Amino acid sequence: MIQQIVVLGGGQMGNGIAHVCAQAGYAVTVVDISEKQRELAQATITKNLDRSVSKGNLSEAAKKETLARLSFCDAIPHRDFDLLIEAVTENVVLKTKLLADASHRLKKEAIIASNTSSISLTQLAVATDRPEQVIGMHFMNPVPLMQLVEVIRSLTTSEATFQAVAEVIEKIGKTMVVSQDMPGFIVNRILMPMINEAIYSLYEGIATAEDIDRAMKLGTNQPMGPLALADLIGLDTCLAIMSVLHEGFSDSKYRPCPLLRNYVNAGWLGRKAGRGFYQYGGSVSCQKT
């Protein structure tokens, strides 16, 4: 039975995953190499819990209990975790190395899940010492608000691993869909080409960023335009996902837009960098770049 969870990577996804797991009663340790990111993760979780209290969705006591179940470290502190959820940068070399290292640091029963948006779970699984205990748990952003977790079974994932992870998803109150291990799975196979096409529309001068987003919000009933959504996801993550689709399917229809590459080269990564297709101040309201 899963009781102790380690979340590897405390960025925007890692802090959200830690938040929902701790709130559901799990003891959660967040591991991130960056002290700044650990501090930001703790501050973000506290702020989001405070917001739930002020809206009347959570009691002050439950908030304190959630925070007491959370700890933050620069390395995996012991072997006794039952589940590791990896949420580091979308980079296959980094993830492969970290999961291989982590598998040697955890007890043999521990399950290893990756929050990757697009990378082959089978490739990640075989880098570890326990391919049958590796699975994809793809949370959506922002994790505390989004209902879906996409579960990806690698070619090697066992039924016991799948069932254990399905129980966790039920306990944290999310809804699961199951995808085969193919580039981008379900959500990003469909979403990312749309975002990339929106970036091409901007690149080709078809319309302004604001009009592209307004068209898709008001014309197709999306809560957020594709360029604003790209900024929320992170343009480095969008580029990494498009590159996995492009390479994985060997199909030019997935080629990343050159403007996306330029923005990533400039460090204009979206909200987390303060600038992407829009500019962001201290609050999350956006202005056109």
Ligand SMILES: NC(=O)c1ccc[n+]([C@@H]2O[C@H](COP(=O)([O-])OP(=O)(O)OC[C@H]3O[C@@H](n4cnc5c(N)ncnc54)[C@H](O)[C@@H]3O)[C@@H](O)[C@H]2O)c1
């Ligand atoms: N952003 C999204 O909307 C979204 C949605 C679903 C899934 N994902 C996936 O989640 C993962 C994380 O994305 P994110 O948006 O949180 O990125 P992020 O840039 O906000 O966070 C990545 C974190 O990984 C940490 N990190 C890097 N190297 C590390 C190491 N060696 N050890 C420990 N920590 C390390 C960084 O310090 C950073 O805090 C990616 O695989 C991404 O594809 C992202």
